[in-house]
Amino acid sequence: MSQYTLTVNGRDVTVDVEPDTPVLWVLRDHLGLVGAKYGCGVAQCGACTVHLNGSAVRSCSIPVSGVAGQRITTIEGLSERGDHPLQKAWLEHDVPQCGYCQAGQIMNAAALLASNPSPTDNEIDEAMHGNICRCGTYTRIHAAIKTAAAE
Numbered sequence: 426m427s428q429y430t431l432t433v434n435g436r437d438v439t440v441d442v443e444p445d446t447p448v449l450w451v452l453r454d455h456l457g458l459v460g461a462k463y464g465c466g467v468a469q470c471g472a473c474t475v476h477l478n479g480s481a482v483r484s485c486s487i488p489v490s491g492v493a494g495q496r497i498t499t500i501e502g503l504s505e506r507g508d509h510p511l512q513k514a515w516l517e518h519d520v521p522q523c524g525y526c527q528a529g530q531i532m533n534a535a536a537l538l539a540s541n542p543s544p545t546d547n548e549i550d551e552a553m554h555g556n557i558c559r560c561g562t563y564t565r566i567h568a569a570i571k572t573a574a575a576e
C-alpha cells in the first residue's frame with residue numbers, strides 16, 4: 426500500500442491504496458463518491474467518466490498512482506447545488522431512464538461545453554459517441570446538450 430494525495434471536488438484527500446488501484450475504486454470505495462459508475466472496466470462505455478484537470482477521462486482505467494497531486498472532479502462536484510446548465514437541461518428534457526450511465530454522460534458533456542460552448546450537432550455526436558446508454562436516451566441527451574449550450 427502507498428499513500429496518494431489528490432484534489433477531489435476541490436478538497437485535498439489522501440488515500441492508502443495499492444498503486445494500481447483504479448481511480449474509480451478510490452472515488453467509490455474510499456471516498457464514498459458513487460456518482461461515477463462501473464460499467465465495463467475497460468474504458469469502453471463511459472459510465473465512469475470524471476474530469477482530470479478539466480478533461481473527461483475514464484476513471485476505471487487510470488491507476489491512482491498516475492493522478493497523484495492532480496485535480497479530479499466528479500458529478501458530485503460539478504456544481505455546488507446541482508444547478509450546472511447541463512443538470513438543469515437534463516431535468517428539463519427528463520433525460521434519464523434507469524440513470525446508470527447519466528453521471529458519465531453529463532461529465533463528458535460538461536467537458537465538451539467547457540472547451541466548445543456552442544458545439545454543432547456533429548460535434549456533439551462526435552464528443553458523445555463513446556458514452557453508451559443501454560436505455561437509448563441518446564436523443565434526449567443530444568437535445569439537453571443543445572439547451573445547455575444555448576443558456
Ligand code: FES
Pocket residue numbers: 462463464465466467468469470471472473474483484485486
Ligand atoms: S466503466 Fe469505465 S469506461 Fe466503462
Ligand code: FES
Pocket residue numbers: 521522523524525526527557558559560561562
Ligand atoms: S439511462 Fe439507463 S443506461 Fe443510460
